[in-house]
Amino acid sequence: WSEKLDFLLSIIGFAVDLANIWRFPYLCYKNGGGAFLIPYVLSVILGGMPLFYLELLLGQYYHQGSITCWKKICPLLAGIGWAVTIIAFYTDFYYNVVISWGLYYLFASLKRYLPWSECNHSWNTKDCFTVNTRRNFLANCMNRTNNSSSSSTSSLDRSLYENCSEHLTHSRIVSPAQEYFHLQVYRLKPERNLSLGNLGHINYENLACLAIIYLICYFSMWKGIKTSGKVKLNWDF
Numbered sequence: 001w002s003e004k005l006d007f008l009l010s011i012i013g014f015a016v017d018l019a020n021i022w023r024f025p026y027l028c029y030k031n032g033g034g035a036f037l038i039p040y041v042l043s044v045i046l047g048g049m050p051l052f053y054l055e056l057l058l059g060q061y062y063h064q065g066s067i068t069c070w071k072k073i074c075p076l077l078a079g080i081g082w083a084v085t086i087i088a089f090y091t092d093f094y095y096n097v098v099i100s101w102g103l104y105y106l107f108a109s110l111k112r113y114l115p116w117s118e119c120n121h122s123w124n125t126k127d128c129f130t131v132n133t134r135r136n137f138l139a140n141c142m143n144r145t146n147n148s149s150s151s152s153t154s155s156l157d158r159s160l161y162e163n164c165s166e167h168l169t170h171s172r173i174v175s176p177a178q179e180y181f182h183l184q185v186y187r188l189k190p191e192r193n194l195s196l197g198n199l200g201h202i203n204y205e206n207l208a209c210l211a212i213i214y215l216i217c218y219f220s221m222w223k224g225i226k227t228s229g230k231v232k233l234n235w236d237f
Contacts, residue, residue: 015052018095096217100209104185107209116180123183127174 028036062069067081108115115121119128182188187203 011056018098022098092217096210096213097206100206100213101185103209103212104206115184116177119176119179121176121180121184124176124179125174125183128176128179129173130176 028040058069058073059065062072064072065081066084067078070081071078117130119130185206187201
């Protein structure tokens with residue numbers, strides 16, 4: 001390392017990665033919220049931190065990568081290094097896809113109006129409701145429910161009332177942000193059943209964003225730690 005700051009920021013970037021920012025809040029919410037923090041903190045203190053420091057110490061002591069480091073300790077342990085490398089290789093596949101979504105949103109946010117804030121786009125469905133539209137719609141539904149009776153309602157009003165009641169269920173109400181992600185970014189059409197034999201067409205916009213991410217990763221690691229440390233310095237700040 002050219003400077004201690006490069007090493008420190010690289011370690012921070014390694015520890016505070018995409019999993020902590022993107023996946024941890026979801027797992028925390030899914031597994032009990034605040035109660036999840038207790039076993040999580042214990043696991044980090046008793047297991048995560050010791051293994052993290054062990055990895056740093058072995059790398060600093062042997063001045064080798066993960067594969068050759070374990071091979072120097074014991075040739076029989078070389079498989080641990082290969083396993084770590086393969087896991088990192090496969091993890092990059094879906095992590096870079098998630099990062100490419102962020103780049104996609106960055107380009108989309110440069111427009112005058114955010115495309116995920118309204119329901120008047122070609123990909124939106126009839127179930128799309130903005131916050132204000134949903135609030136007004138639910139208020140009208142409640143007024144219709146309170147003011148309507150089966151004996152004094154015409155057939156037209158009754159059909160409108162039934163349609164209004166159907167939309168009161170949460171499954172029929174979708175935010176424009178959800179539809180933008182699933183129908184525009186994902187291109188996941190509601191009528192198409194995806195399977196291994198029917199994956200749909202290539203999304204060239206997402207492919208371009210993913211290619212940009214891989215190019216950034218390549219040039220960040222072009223000259224090893226000499227360039228990666230500088231990139232971490234700018235990225236973390």
